[in-house]
Structures are given as structure tokens and as C-alpha cells.
Amino acid sequence: MEHAASHHKHHHDDHHDQESLKTLGFWIFLVTDCILFGTLFATYVVLRTNTAGGPVGKEIFDVAGFVAETFILLTSSFTSGLAVLAMHKGKIKELITWLIVTALLGLAFIGLEINEFYHMVMEGATISTSAFLSAFFTLVGTHGLHVSFGLIWMIAIMIQLGRHGINPVTSRKVYNICLYWHFLDVVWIFLFTVVYLMGVM
Amino acid sequence: MRKPRLLRCIQLIIMAAFAIIVLAGCENQFLVLEPRGPVAETQYQLIVVSAILCAIVVIPVIILTVFVVYRYRDRPGNKAPYKPEWAHNTLLEVVWWGIPVVIIALLGFYTVKATFALPKPPAPTAIKVQVTSLDWKWLFIYPEQKIATVNYAPIPAGVPVQFEVTSDAPMNSFWVPQLGGQVYTMPGMAMRLWLQADQPGEYFGQGANFTGKGFAHMQFKVVAKSQAEFDKWANQIKKTAPELTMDGYRNLAKPGLADVMSFSSYPEGLFEYIVNKNGGPNHKHHSNNHGTGHETEKHDMSGMHKHH
Amino acid sequence: MWEKIKDFASTFFVTGDPLIYGADVAIVLTTFAIIFVLTYYKKWGWLWREWLTTVDHKKIGIMYLIASLLMLFRGGVDALLMRLQLALPEMHFLHSEHYNAIFTTHGTIMILFMAMPMMFALFNIVVPLQIGARDVAYPFLNALSFWLFFFGALLFNISFVIGGSPDSGWLAYPPLSELSHSPGVGQNFYIWGIQISGIGSLATGINFLVTILKMRAPGMKLMDMPMFTWSVLATCILIIFAFPILTVTLGLLFVDRFFGGHFFTMDGGGNPMMYVNLIWMWGHPEVYIVILPAFGIFSEIVSTFSRKKIFGYKSMVFAMMIISVLAFFTWVHHFFTMGAGADVNAFFAVTTMAIAIPTGVKVFNWLFTMFRGRIQLKQPMLWTLAFIPCFAVGGATGVMLAVAPADYQYHNSYFLIAHFHQVLIGGVVFGYLAGIYYWWPKMFGFKLDERLGKWGFWLWNIGFYVCFMPQYALGFMGMTRRVYTYGWDLGWAPLNFTSTVGAFLMGAGFVFQIWQIAYSIKHGERDRTGDPWNGRTLEWSIPSPAPHYNFAVIPQVKGPDAWWEMKKEMQQDGTKKKPVQLKPIHMPKNSGIPFIMSVFWFIAGFGFTFSWVWMAVFGLIGVGICLLARSFQYDTDYYIPVKEIERTEKALGRAV
């Protein structure tokens, strides 16, 4: 009996270790993603003025649009934080609700961004217009792709929460997706400043 | 354990044989080691200095390696000391951190000095040559003489020559080893490089950065002449050679090889036009190769007309 | 219709060259042979269960090793073809287009598809065993990394027979590599082959960093780790910081080529110089990524075969850390001649030279590890001893190149070619070969034959000097890299001819090594002890080859050279080990997802290469589905019962 108990504890420790190991790996992944965005930002800054006769930032950025995007994404970052809090309290319904709110906000963000891109392209400002626009679309688009990817992942996690409830595995996943979400939020703040604010100024 | 030593000997012999081949083939072919102008001369001296400084470390290392391996080989009866736990000695470690530091500091000093000094010609440059790398040929424009050549570049000897290089094709590199090191020729940028040939003569030059199919054939001659000879040659070209029209240039710029050519004139502002059309305005702040350059003047395309 | 098909086929397949038809035939025949053998011996299931789906780091290591040796062969054939073409002036053996494609694939393959996987092979085989772990931190991810590398390499290599090879150099400088100057699909193969395998490399970097930080046996402090593990740690840090830059750089080139972007084009405001900067911000760290593990290997070997503790352990670790930091601040030395200005050039010249200091220190530490030791000239040690002088000279010419104004004369010349081959062959290749000889018994349970090995060794070594010493001289004669031919009048002929001879000597060395492997499989000396070299680190404490759970009982470590100390202790206490209590061992389950997902990546890459959007999208959707499938998998591990462990250990001759 004693043996079995220790055996069980052993299993449990293993799992626990494994989950914290995965979270550490995820942090390091975020470091690499940071460098990825850093490189894209550097490229953007170098090419910002190379408009090759095409439109400049001021002419194409829609202030209301990007302010709304910023607001929505910041809010979603906050709600994802609430989700983690709910998880720590063990309230699965609340957790899933906050995740749904976060995902809906993320979806709205993506919708606005697609709308923004669509209008730019309609006005003739495409990725092949100038170096500036190539850099703009690539940088902002990469962020948008990250958010979209995060959305799908988040939905998958919600389904898993529904199936398995809160356990070490699912809570590690919730923790990591929220970490990812905050990270994308921080990246967006840089985008907002370097691309949009400096662009319209 | 006899055999490896034997083979090591063979290896040494082969390397010695090399040295002989290398030395024997030594008539006028080690271009980098036979500088014919002040830039190449400075660079040659740096090569020698750095080689010596490196040798100060490398040769003892090689000798030490051979010695250690010989003395501490694991063979019966080897009386050399054996200290399996001896793994630290502060003094020794300080020494071998120290020696490289000193050597690198020394070399760094010379390097930095030369890096800042080389860009500045000792005297104002006497003549300007604008160089454009094309697929796969070289166009030389003489803005003061108002003539142009392809794949050969006469210059006056004994005076510093200001080269301005750009490319109307993928990035290449302009290199005349006996006169001095290369610089990249880049679309949209006019980089400056001064060189000088001390004596009249023919100097081998070539494109050094890969640009595709015909790259290997991008060789040219820099022909240094006395000032009088040079002027004579320029006048001769002016009188006898055909002119280079804009269409002519467009043809020339098409991918393909070309022979040596001369032109009595070229469309005015051709060089600036080439720089600008490849994004020149974007790179303005980069266009000071060697730290001394000034920006290329911008020419309005519409103001282009042929020079007579 | 028929016309259309013919049209398509003639652009899809590379045609018009006997070499390529030969390759086509060889590929088809080999494929059929493999399929036949697998079917005839009913080995498909075995292949799938034991290899394609494995998450065992040792097997993954072996697969990396096999792939890298194949790539060494392909890259080597490329090299010999080039050397043949250059043996004499005005040769008509290869056209310029072929030559250009060959040097491009040679460089790319050797660095990315030979050196990198050979390095990962050793990571995989050695690191968990050295730190007393049962696997890496993320075994599933590890398998994924391998298959991404594999299919990336496959994508790159099929360009030889399908679509056409890339031909704008191993770093593909634009605008030459842009659509305007390289309209073919070859450049797309380059982008996607490297991109796909690059993602795998990045994942490996993360994986081994966490493994080393978190999975060490109890008691093993950082400063107790074997030097090889330290070098892997340093390399992983470099990978983590450098590879994202490569991902972006290739991504931007792809945007230019696929979406008509203007990052690096001549028109539209593009800036090719930015590419050159970005690619070297990855490229310089990359050369240190491949050399650092070699340093680690030499440290292990020098200490083992001198029967002596490594000299100046702290210095060694410190030097390695300095190198990995400095490696990020030297990239401009690859284009001093691009007009950055005297201040920038001076700065990067000095940082570059500074790297030579810690590098030199390591050499002295190796020498003094041998000093007052007892040196056994076994194969791994031979390669190590060949490395020291070779690398010293290569490093010295590196310092010469770092003298910025002098580099204006060396740059793009054969002097540069000789430098980096000296450090890459003399350092990386010799290092990995030494490592392979050293750990071979651990991988396969037998030693490689000494006699044949010596032939290989001497041919490689003599060949190396015969091949590359003349190239320094050719650099001084003004010979530039990447020329496919040259004239009689330049005086380059004798040295080029000599160089070609040397290249073929190295080729012969490689043949001897393959023979050596084949011979030793049958006749090699079996290793029944698990410790054939009287080793010092934990991998030698377990049987060769290691059982799939590595350690029946995780060892308790008290300091550096853990196994050496244990052996000493056991001698003192008498040979009897205290009986230990076995516990069930927690292991990851095999999974087919890494393989399948990588196949989808391959499909996506192929689609992008040919601009077949439907195919690319299909591939990417497949990748996404695989990711989701994995996310929904909860039953991913199992326990090996004590009974089974006992059985295995008994069979391996270990009483527990």
C-alpha cells in the first residue's frame, strides 16, 4: 500500500515537472519570437522612408481604425488575464467565459485589420507598391497571423477544458496561451508607436 | 606508433615542396604581394605585420603541440611526469590570456589607424573616373575628359585617382589588386575609392563579387600612362571613337559579354542617372565609402541631353 | 494536351545534361530498390514503428548522422566537380550555369544540411547520456525537428532534378537572388528548403537548452557539466538568438519573390544592403554555432585520451561564453568593403580580432591538458591532434582577414576561401569526425577499425593541406572566388591543379571511412563494457548501445568527471555496488505526427516553390491539422514496469 502511494506521488511529480518544463520552453520560444519581431521592426525602420513615389504613412493610416484596434487588443489582453485568475480559483465556467470574450475581441481585431488592409489595397497601396509598404504589410501582417494562430489555439484549448476540466495539463495550456496573448499585445504596442503613431506624425 | 610519425614527415616534405612551387612561380604573379601604388602598399604592409604577429602565436603553438605529444605519449617506460589531477595554474592561465590580448591590442592599433587613414588621399585627387559594373562588363566614364571606355581604364600614373563606383546590375566589386583593395559596386550608390599607380604599366583588374553567368569574364585592365600620354590618348579617343548614346548604353547594359570599347562622348549625367534610377535617393546617407566621400550630385533626368 | 504535358515536363524536370539524367536514373533505381527490399523483407512496419515514429533521442541522433553523411557525400561530389572544372584553365567540363549551381548547393548543403545535422546527431546521442537524463526535454519536438530538417533537405536536394538548382551563392545576395535576376524556381527551393529545416534547428536549440538547464542528474551543478554539454549550451543560446533572424531574412526574400515586395529589389525603394546585413547577423553566429560543439568534443577527447582532468575548466567555460556573446558583434567583417565608414569598420575589426583571444586560450588549455598526461593516439585523439595546428593557422588567417584595410585585398578571393575551409574542415569536420569515432561504440556497440581509419585520417589530412594551402597563394595572385574558369595567362594553373589533387585525396579519405564503417560492422571490436576508452563522463557508465531508457537508475553526481570519480570510488569500496531499488520509468510514446506534419511542410514548400497556391495552402492546412491533433492528444506517455527493466538490464549483462 505504501509502495502504491509513493508510486502514485511519483507519477504526479513527473507530470508536474513536465508541465513546468513546457512552460519554460514556451518562454524561450517567446524570446525567439521577440527576435523575429525585432528583426522585422528593424527592417521597417530602415525602409520606412523608401516610398518610391507611393503613398506615405500619413496618407493611408486611418487613425480611428488603428486606435480601435489598439483598444480592442488591450482589452482582450486584460480579459485573458481575468481568465487565468478564474482558473487559479478553479472556476471553470468563468474561465471559459473569459476565454470566449478574449477570442471574440481577438476576432474583432483581426476583422478590423483585414478591413484596414482591404481599404489600403483598394486605394492602390499594396505590398508591391514600395519598400515602405512591403515592410508595413509584412510587419503588421506577421502580427495579425500570430493573433489568428492564437485564436485557433485558444478555441482548441477551450474545447479541451470542456472535456478534461482544469488539470495540470490544461492549466499549463491556458497559462501559455495567455502568455502568448500578452506578448502579442506588447508587440502591438510597439507597432502602434513605431508604425502608426510615428507614421501619422 | 612508428607509422604516424613517418607520415607526419611525409606531410612536412609535401608542404616544403609546396613552398618551393609557390616561391618558384613567383614572377610578377602574386599581385597582392607586389603593390604598385600607395594604397596597395599600405595594405601589403598590414598583411605582413598581421602575418608576423599571428605567427608569434601560431608557430609556438605548433611546436608545443609536437613537443607535448612526443613527450607525453603513453608508451611503456615513459619517464615524463604524469599528474592526472593537475588542472589549474593561475599564472599560466594569466599568461595565455595575456599574450593574445597584447598581440590583438597591437594589431588592433595598427588596424584602426590604417582604417581611418587610408580613405584620405595624400594629395587632392587629380582625376575622377566613374565606374559602373554591368552584366558582365565594366563601363568607365571620364567626366573631366567627357569620354568613356569599356573593360579598360587608362589613368595617369603618379597621381591619386578618384574612382566612383556603382552598379547597374547585381552588386559586384571593383578590384585592381596591385593598386589597392576592392570596394563593392552597388546599385543606387556611388562609392568612392582612391587608387594610385606609381609607375606606368598595365594592371590586372576584375569584378570580385559574383554576379551570375558571365561573372568570370569580368576582367579589365587599368593602364597607367604618363600624364602627357594620357592626355594624348584622351584626345585621340575624343577624335576617333564613336559616341555612346542613351540607346547605346541600354544595349550595353543588357546581359552579355563585351570587348574593349571606347566612346568619344556619353549622355551627360549618365552616371548620376544610373545611381538615381536604382534607388540612389534612398541610400544617400550611405554613399560615403571610406568616410570621406560626398554625396553624388543629383541630376534631373529631364535635363539629360547628349554631350557633344 | 500532349504538347502541354511535354511543355510542362520540360520545365518541371531538369533536362539536357548527362549528369542529371544519371542522377534521375540513380534516384529512380535507389527508390525502387529501397521499396523492394522493404516489401520483400516485410520491413515497412518495422521502419514505421522503430524509426519514422520514434521519439528516442538516440535513434533520432542516428538518423541525423546517416542523413548528414549522405549530405557530406553529395556536397563532396559537388566539390570534386568544381575542382575538376578548375584543375586547368579554360576547361569545358562544366558550363558557367552548372558551376554556379554547384557552388551554391555545395555551400548550402555543407553548412546547413551536413554540418548542422551532424552536430545535432552528436547533441542527440551524447547530451542526455552525459547529463544522466532519460531523454531530452521535449522528445516529440525533437522528432519534429529531425523530420523538418529531413524534408527541408529533401526539398533542397530535389532541385537537382526537378525545376533547377539555385545558383546565386550559398547566401543568395539580392538583387542577384531576386526574381529580376533569378527568375527560375531554384531560388525558391533554396528559400523553402532552408526555411523548413531552419524551424527544426530553432526548435532543437530550445529543446537542448531546456534539457541542459532542467534535466541534469541530481547533484550535477552547472560547473560540473562535461565540456561538451557546456558547448551545446553555448551553441543553443546562439541558435536561439540567431535563427529567428534567418527565418525573417528568408521570409522577406520570399515576400519579394512571391508577392512582388520591394525589400531588396533594385527598384521600388528596396535595399539589398539590408539583406547582406541581416543574413550575416545570422551567418556569423552560425559559423560559431557549428564550431563550438567541435570545441566541446575536443575537450572531452583530449581529457579522456590524456588520462587527465581538463586543464582550466573555468577558463574554458568562460572563453566559450565570451565567444558566444562576441559572435553577435562581428557580422560586418563579412562586408568591410560595402562602404560602412571607417568608424564602423574599425569597431568590427576590433571585435572580430577579440574573438581570437578566447579561441586561442582554449587551444592553450587543450595543450596543457595533454601536458603531464599520458597521451593515447587512438582515432579520436588523432583527429584532435590534427585539428590543433590546422585550426591555429585557420584562426590566424581569420585574424589577418579581420584587419579591415587588408581585407580589401583578401575579400572575395581564394584567400578567404582557404581561411574558412581551414576552420570549417580543420575545425568543424575534424571535430565532428573525432566525435563520431569517440562515441561510435556508444551508438552502435562496436569500435571502428583502426587501420582503415588511419588511411582515412592521413588522406584527409594530407589532402587538406594539398588542397587549401595553394588557395591562400591563389588569393594573393588575385584569383576571386566563384569564377568557373580562368585564362592561361594568369599563372593560376599550377596551384589550381595541385589544389584539385588535394581535393581528390580528401575524397579518397572519405571512401576509406565508408569502407571502414562497412568493414567494422562485421569485424569491428565489440564493446561489452560500455566504457571502451576508460571514459570520464556519465555516458560511459551505461551499456553500449544504451537501453532505450538510458539509465535504469538515475545516477547521483558529486562533481565534474562524474563517472571517473565513481570508478575511483568503486575501486576503493571494492567492486560491489550497493543494490538499488528500481522504479518504473516514465517514457514518452512514439508518435507519427512529426513525420506526417513534416510531409505536409514539404508539400507546402513545394507548392510555394512552384507558386502552386492550392498545393501550398493544402500543405499548410495539413500542418495545422497535425498541430491540432497533437494538442488534443493526452495519452502521450507510459511507464516501463520494473520487471521489464530488470529483464533488459540482465540481458545487457548488468546485475541490478
Ligand code: HEM
Ligand atoms: C579566430 C577566429 C576567426 C576570425 C578572426 C575570423 C575572421 C573572419 C573574417 C574577417 C571573415 C571575412 C572575410 C571576408 O569576407 O573578406 C571570415 C569569413 C569566414 N569565416 Fe572566419 N574567422 C574566425 C573563425 C572562423 C570559424 C571558427 C569559422 C567556422 C567554423 C569561420 C568561418 C568563416 C566563413 C564560413 C567565412 C566566409 C563565408 C563567406 O564569405 O561565404 N571563421 N572570417
Ligand SMILES: [Cu+2]
Ligand atoms: Cu564571420
